Structure formats: C-alpha cells, structure tokens
Amino acid sequence: MDKDWIPFHPNPSQPTFIPPAGAVDAHCHVFGPAAQFPYAPERKYTPCDASKDQLWALRDHLKFSRNVIVQATCHGADNSALVDALAHANDLARGIATVRGDVTDEELFRLHEAGVRGVRFNFVKRLVDALPFDELTAIAQRIAKLNWHIVIYFEASDLAEYFDFFSSLPTTVVVDHMGRPDLNKDINGAEFDLFLKLLDYNPNYWSKVTCPERISISGPDGYDDFVPFGRKVVETFPDRVLWGTDWPHPNMKSHMPDDGKLVNMIPRIAVTPALQHKLLVDNPMRLYWPEQVNAGVK
Numbered sequence: 001m002d003k004d005w006i007p008f009h010p011n012p013s014q015p016t017f018i019p020p021a022g023a024v025d026a027h028c029h030v031f032g033p034a035a036q037f038p039y040a041p042e043r044k045y046t047p048c049d050a051s052k053d054q055l056w057a058l059r060d061h062l063k064f065s066r067n068v069i070v071q072a073t074c075h076g077a078d079n080s081a082l083v084d085a086l087a088h089a090n091d092l093a094r095g096i097a098t099v100r101g102d103v104t105d106e107e108l109f110r111l112h113e114a115g116v117r118g119v120r121f122n123f124v125k126r127l128v129d130a131l132p133f134d135e136l137t138a139i140a141q142r143i144a145k146l147n148w149h150i151v152i153y154f155e156a157s158d159l160a161e162y163f164d165f166f167s168s169l170p171t172t173v174v175v176d177h178m179g180r181p182d183l184n185k186d187i188n189g190a191e192f193d194l195f196l197k198l199l200d201y202n203p204n205y206w207s208k209v210t211c212p213e214r215i216s217i218s219g220p221d222g223y224d225d226f227v228p229f230g231r232k233v234v235e236t237f238p239d240r241v242l243w244g245t246d247w248p249h250p251n252m253k254s255h256m257p258d259d260g261k262l263v264n265m266i267p268r269i270a271v272t273p274a275l276q277h278k279l280l281v282d283n284p285m286r287l288y289w290p291e292q293v294n295a296g297v298k
C-alpha cells in the first residue's frame with residue numbers, strides 16, 4: 001500500500017444509534033485482497049487490502065443487514081473482487097460496477113446476474129481520467145435497458161460544468177457524498193444551491209448523505225459542520241437519499257474515522273424514526289432489492 005495510506009479503523013466503537021431492522025450500508029468497497037484480485041495498473045492509489053469478510057464483520061458489528069458495494073477506482077474496470085464479494089453475500093449485497101465503452105452485452109449480463117445494479121461515473125480528477133461524455137452517454141443508454149442506475153462522483157466546484165450533461169442522463173442517478181460540498185461556503189450559497197437544484201429539477205436524482213469525514217472542516221469531534229447540509233438534503237428529498245459508511249475509507253489523509261461514530265451521525269441528519277427508516281431501509285430496498293419489496297419481503 002501507499003506509504004502514506006491510513007488503514008481502516010481496526011476497532012470501531014459500538015454505535016449508540018441502533019439502525020432499524022433491515023438497514024442498508026449503501027456505500028462501501030472491497031479492496032483485493034491483492035494476491036487474489038490485483039489492483040489495476042492505471043490506479044491512482046494503492047490501498048491496504050480490505051476483504052469481503054471484514055466488510056461483513058463491520059456490517060454485523062454496526063447492526064446493519066445489507067451492503068451496496070461500489071467498485072473502487074483502485075480496481076479500475078476489473079470488477080472481479082466486487083463480483084466475488086457479491087457471490088459470497090447470500091443476496092445481502094448488491095454492486096455498482098465500473099465499465100468502459102467497449103464492455104460487452106455478455107459482461108453486462110454476467111454482472112447483472114452477480115448482483116450488480118448500476119455503474120459509477122467518476123469525475124474526481126485525483127482518482128480517474130474521466131471518460132468522454134459521448135462514451136458515458138452510450139454506456140448510460142445501454143445500462144438503462146437493464147434498469148440499472150448510475151452513481152456519479154464529482155467535486156462541487158465542477159458541478160456547473162457538468163450540470164447539463166448530468167441532467168441528460170436517462171436513468172436514476174445517485175450522487176455520491178452530496179457532491180462534496182465546500183463547508184466553508186454558506187449552506188444557502190450558490191454552490192450548494194446548484195446541487196439542490198440538480199435534485200429539484202431532476203426527479204430521477206438521488207443523493208447519498210455520506211462522508212462527513214471527507215467533507216467536514218470542523219473535524220472528527222462531531223463533524224458538526226456537516227450536519228446542517230446533511231439534514232437539508234434528507235428533509236428536502238426524504239425519498240431519494242441513501243446512507244453508507246464508505247468503509248474502508250480510501251484516501252483519508254487527516255484521520256481515519258471510527259465507523260461506530262459515523263453511524264451515530266445518522267440521527268443528527270435524519271432526526272425522526274420515519275426519516276431514518278426511509279434513509280436506511282425503504283429507499284435502498286426500493287433501489288437495490290425491488291423484487292423483494294414487490295414480493296413483500298421484510
């Protein structure tokens with residue numbers, strides 16, 4: 001792993017917040033293990049290994065029930081580690097893959113059968129060289145036929161440039177980490193307002209209210225500055241929000257969060273049991289296990 005890499009917290013605290021039954025960690029990753037699933041040559045970082053079994057152990061420790069595993073950029077478009085985790089999840093995990101424009105229909109079908117339900121378009125320059133819009137549009141049109149959705153990751157400062165392209169995407173679109181707002185800026189300022197407009201103008205847009213540890217300037221004593229931004233998104237779009245740990249927390253430089261304390265953030269941004277149930281159960285189940293929702297599975 002990179003010499004400045006901070007591994008995930010070895011002993012996360014037991015959260016005081018108990019999630020509702022069936023809660024979903026809707027944003028997490030698996031890394032390797034590298035001996036079995038080598039990291040991509042084009043990667044921009046080399047992480048510690050972080051296995052599916054360690055992810056399941058965290059899920060159980062935090063009293064969650066399900067995971068949505070997002071392909072990490074260190075694996076590029078080789079989704080093997082993701083597919084392996086899904087194959088060993090007993091249907092308690094779904095996946096978001098990374099694909100290129102030359103992905104075959106057979107590969108998309110194989111990924112769907114494994115439990116993948118979407119692709120990630122990453123625009124964070126320190127992580128990837130983003131694909132050209134026309135290639136992304138072609139991928140979007142193909143995955144729309146699978147009823148998959150798109151997860152997008154971008155910096156708030158880039159949203160104005162991407163707004164029209166984002167608004168053209170034909171599927172449900174889930175924004176990672178609220179589009180990484182700059183918490184030095186006013187919650188009522190133009191930058192966060194543009195993010196809120198993205199969801200307001202586009203009813204197919206959802207947002208994860210995640211990653212206080214990445215976004216907060218006030219820091220890990222409580223990530224207090226994150227709370228009003230998270231609350232605003234949850235209360236404005238209660239049926240279109242998701243939550244996740246972001247374990248194993250790639251590329252953290254200032255500190256490594258205690259996952260138990262991240263869970264304790266939930267009642268501060270979703271302040272009623274009804275909002276917590278939408279955030280942690282209703283919304284992710286509707287998006288990732290619709291067949292079970294329709295069958296009345298609890």
Ligand SMILES: O=C(O)/C=C(\C=C(/O)C(=O)O)C(=O)O
Pocket residue numbers: 071072073074127153176214246249250251
């Ligand atoms: O885990 C996150 O969502 C955030 C980061 C990394 C990735 O998403 C990734 O490498 O796939 C980041 O900000 O470095």
